[in-house]
Amino acid sequence: EPEVTQTPSHQVTQMGQEVILRCVPISNHLYFYWYRQILGQKVEFLVSFYNNEISEKSEIFDDQFSVERPDGSNFTLKIRSTKLEDSAMYFCASSEARGYGYTFGSGTRLTVV
Amino acid sequence: QKEVEQNSGPLSVPEGAIASLNCTYSDRGSQSFFWYRQYSGKSPELIMSIYSNGDKEDGRFTAQLNKASQYVSLLIRDSQPSDSATYLCAVMANQAGTALIFGKGTTLSVSS
Numbered sequence: 516e517p518e519v520t521q522t523p524s525h526q527v528t529q530m531g532q533e534v535i536l537r538c539v540p541i542s543n544h545l546y547f548y549w550y551r552q553i554l555g556q557k558v559e560f561l562v563s564f565y566n567n568e569i570s571e572k573s574e575i576f577d578d579q580f581s582v583e584r585p586d587g588s589n590f591t592l593k594i595r596s597t598k599l600e601d602s603a604m605y606f607c608a609s610s611e612a613r614g615y616g617y618t619f620g621s622g623t624r625l626t627v628v
Numbered sequence: 629q630k631e632v633e634q635n636s637g638p639l640s641v642p643e644g645a646i647a648s649l650n651c652t653y654s655d656r657g658s659q660s661f662f663w664y665r666q667y668s669g670k671s672p673e674l675i676m677s678i679y680s681n682g683d684k685e686d687g688r689f690t691a692q693l694n695k696a697s698q699y700v701s702l703l704i705r706d707s708q709p710s711d712s713a714t715y716l717c718a719v720m721a722n723q724a725g726t727a728l729i730f731g732k733g734t735t736l737s738v739s740s
Contacts, residue, residue, distance in 0.1 A: 546726050558672060558716065558730040571725045606671055613726050614679070616662045619671040 517541040519620035521607050527626045528597050536592045536623045538607030546610045547590045551603040597627045630655045630721040634731035643740045647704040651717030651731055660720035661693055663702045665713045672716055707738045
């Protein structure tokens with residue numbers, strides 16, 4: 516079964532450092548997303564990406580965050596200057612079309628120290 | 629602020645029983661509704677989608693939607709210990725968008 520692949524599975528970084536989280540969505544999917552889940556809390560929407568541009572973003576997705584699809588397969592989330600409160604599980608997801616459910620990747624656990 | 633509300637549980641049922649999970653949402657214009665299962669430390673896994681009022685069945689799972697009451701539910705028949713997980717209700721809140729808004733989830737525990 517097709518899957519969304521995320522790397523790395525776990526990243527530890529120092530406060531103030533930049534991190535890039537990587538994702539390979541399912542190949543025929545058109546919509547891509549980043550979500551995060553702080554330990555014990557709900558899954559929170561960050562950003563959606565369609566047709567090579569951001570289609571929606573939440574209040575969480577401020578100037579410290581950016582997304583990119585540098586080639587035909589990868590989808591990345593960059594956090595420019597990490598804060599302690601950025602520590603969370605970050606999930607990439609993709610969907611085939613608007614209104615369809617997403618397929619989530621296995622996540623990257625980001626720990627900011 | 630668009631909200632999706634679920635009882636956090638835990639909901640405890642014996643093996644073989646029916647588990648009933650409930651969810652309410654605030655945005656009356658919502659069109660698409662989903663149930664995800666999340667095992668501890670893992671990513672959400674899509675188990676059901678529902679778009680119109682009424683019931684939708686898939687194996688042991690039945691999703692129910694009542695847009696007038698802004699209510700979605702999930703029934704799990706013949707519950708198994710492997711069904712023990714957190715069940716997340718998700719709503720596509722914006723008719724022009726694709727962002728899913730998740731509830732906090734209900735933890736289900738099925739005892740053998």
